[in-house]
Amino acid sequence: MDITIKAAAKINLLLDLTSVLENGYHSIYTVMQSVDIFDKVTVALTEDRTISLSCSESSVPTDRRNTAYKAAEGFFEYLKKENKGVSIHIEKHIPSQAGMAGGSADAAAVIRALNILYEANLSEAEQFAIGEKIGADVPFCIGGGTRLCLNTGEVMAQIPNLPECFFVIVKPSQGVSTKEAYKSFDSAKWIRHPDRDGFLYAAKHSDLKGICSKAANVFEQVIEVPDRAVIKGEMRNCGAILSLMTGSGSAVFGLFERESDAADCAERLRKKFKIVFTAKPLPKGLFPE
DSSP: OEEEEEEEEEEEEEEEEEEEOTTSOEEEEEEEEEEEEEEEEEEEEOSSSSEEEEESSTTSOOSTTSHHHHHHHHHHHHHTOOOOOEEEEEEOOSOSSSSSOHHHHHHHHHHHHHHHHTTOOOOHHHHHHHHHTTOTTHHHHHHOSEEEEEETTTEEEEOOOOOSOEEEEEEOSSOOOHHHHHHHHHHOSOOOOOOHHHHHHHHHTTOHHHHHHHOEEGGGGTOOOTTHHHHHHHHHHTTOSEEEEOTTSSOEEEEESSHHHHHHHHHHHTTTOSEEEEEOBOSOSEEEO
16 A cells, blocks of 8 residues: 655745754744645555665665655654554655755655554644654644744744745755854854744735745855855846745745746746746645645
């Protein structure tokens, strides 16, 4: 028996770092948004009492370094249940080192798939609890939609879905190390923090222009990503009302009110960059096929 789940990528509409916790992790304040760019994760029950993992992308590890593998281990540990055998295959479409939570989305899909296959009937909160131990973005990827995420990402509140809009997302050739991004933030002498309250007020009232005027990513102040300025400039020239880096980089997205403007922008950017997506916001993060 097997199940395939489409796991959605995310972008950060707002990203701020507020403090350093006692455990050494940074406390975040972010609004994440699921978008319709998917990895496909197929999970099958076997009888070999192991976790086997394969991936369409050869550069992705297929052992315990992979968050999807860790998610399977975490599922059985949470249930205190013996693993009778699981096979996982990931068909990758979400780029890595892009700030789009590809690995976290895969882990979320594994937790959801095993919950269905084992008829465990875990609540969403229980699935979040498993995901929290795997990675900061995993709980969001399980729930998805538009959510305010705090602390290390495990404290979440759903906020109104975005009004209709369209995204163009570009992954530059150079990725960004999350570890190095946080180091750069910590060494910065001064950071301009975004108007978080203003963003939430605009989001509550479904004010798309207000959301865009308050959107910000503090990592843009401390990380230099080659071609970011070029990408953002092209997006603005095509009518984007927001252009912003997502996560700790390196992907940059533009938000458009008109689908035709987004399509035109993507066509222009594909002449310069290899990885260019058009996308729409989604109300959730996981979609069983």
